[in-house]
Amino acid sequence: MKLKSVLRNLLLSRWYERIPILYAWYEHSIMKEVLKNPIPQHIAIIQDGNRRFAKMIGESTEKGHKYGADATERVLNWCEELGVKQLTLYSFSTENFNRPEGEKKAIFDLMKAKFKETRENPRTHKSRLRVRYMGDIEMLPEDVKKEVLLTDEVTSEYDNMFLNVAIAYGGRQELVDGAKKMARDIQSDVIEPADVNEDMVDDYLYLDKTPKSKVDLIIRTGGDERTSNFLPWQSSGNECGIYICAPFWPEFRKIDFLRAIRTYQIREKEHKIKQAVKVVKLKRHNGGFSKDELKNDLSEALKITLKEAEAIMKNPLVMKEIVKASS
Structure with missing residues (x-):
């Protein structure tokens, strides 16, 4: 238990950010993650x-x-x-x-x-x-x-x-x-x-x-x-x-900037998923839908591409509502 506490405190102190090679690796990792969204x-x-x-x-x-x-x-x-x-x-x-x-x-x-x-x-x-x-x-x-x-x-x-x-x-x-x-x-x-x-x-x-x-x-x-x-x-x-x-x-620092953007991206993704769940529920109550229709409707409602809409449809929370609609 004591070892876990020590490791946790080490992580929270972000000691690795003060070592140039580790800082560079960490910055590169966040950048790759940010550029995916x-x-x-x-x-x-x-x-x-x-x-x-x-x-x-x-x-x-x-x-x-x-x-x-x-x-x-x-x-x-x-x-x-x-x-x-x-x-x-x-x-x-x-x-x-x-x-x-x-x-x-x-x-x-x-x-x-x-x-x-x-x-x-x-x-x-x-x-x-x-x-x-x-x-x-x-x-x-x-x-x-x-x-x-x-x-x-x-x-x-x-x-x-x-x-x-x-x-x-x-x-x-x-x-x-x-x-x-x-x-x-x-x-x-x-x-x-x-x-x-x-x-x-x-x-x-x-x-x-x-x-x-x-x-x-x-x-x-x-x-x-x-x-x-x-x-x-x-x-x-x-x-x-x-x-x-x-x-x-x-x-x-750049990692502070990238963290801010990453936080924004996570929040945006969560918001879109919540909106998608609402769209699926509404369509279910209005008589059902096909997956292609849902994809087009999500793209329009969320102002995202069809590819992004397709990815959101695979989210577990959205999938759960889709399954309910088809049962």
């Missing part, structure tokens, strides 16, 4: 922990934000590698304006440098990376605002991958600003009140262009279990997954 197309990240990381290693707060910017570069690379279409980063909230002047200046200087660096990087243009801002940039210093707008303009024709930078952003304020714009258009007879629907509301938010802003997965680093007024509209009503992890943003 659909990749989330829009990932949003709350980049928390720059200041706490700096304090932990005895560095200045400003240095912590610099390490955080380096982490952003790594995550962007991983998204490109995996085929993630959109990455949204919570870089500076409206509440962050309450921070000390010295810290704000350091953050703004870093933002200017990073926007300029991204705009001038040949890789941005080779990979056709669209860099967009979302937030009330009128709140920003003029020199920062200039860099943000210029980068947005220079990459405006690109559509291979989208990097959305939430800067001077507040989720509730986004909804208020969208409601005001919509009210003005209704008053000017640009739109009719009866035509207002969810898709139209989405058009009036900060990211008012394609692709639509629905978020598949929100990741928060630093361990805090809250969403901090981040993307309330985009994460609601579409089964958005939320993954909280302990590492501070500057120490966020």
Whole structure:
């Protein structure tokens, strides 16, 4: 019993992640597993922990934000590698304006440098990376605002991958600003009140262009279990997954990123199986079905391929309902 306890504690400590060759093997294993399943197309990240990381290693707060910017570069690379279409980063909230002047200046200087660096990087243009801002940039210093707008303009024709930078952003304020714009258009007879629907509301938010802003997965680093007024509209009503992890943003690793995606994939698979069971039950009560009909109906209802529908039909929970229908 004691040996089992020791082995369990060793596994929980993840000691193997601190040995380079074992870490590389573990990362490769998770990557293979993740690539077998659909990749989330829009990932949003709350980049928390720059200041706490700096304090932990005895560095200045400003240095912590610099390490955080380096982490952003790594995550962007991983998204490109995996085929993630959109990455949204919570870089500076409206509440962050309450921070000390010295810290704000350091953050703004870093933002200017990073926007300029991204705009001038040949890789941005080779990979056709669209860099967009979302937030009330009128709140920003003029020199920062200039860099943000210029980068947005220079990459405006690109559509291979989208990097959305939430800067001077507040989720509730986004909804208020969208409601005001919509009210003005209704008053000017640009739109009719009866035509207002969810898709139209989405058009009036900060990211008012394609692709639509629905978020598949929100990741928060630093361990805090809250969403901090981040993307309330985009994460609601579409089964958005939320993954909280302990590492501070500057120490966020590829295996942390892959674990988040794997958790999302497991959750998505479980959700599809539950939906499939409901579809089978409904069809059974409505007079039965053939397997080909069920496969087509599952494909349509779950928005998956026929091959994926066929795989779900082999799940034990779904099979159980199919057997009931044929007995």
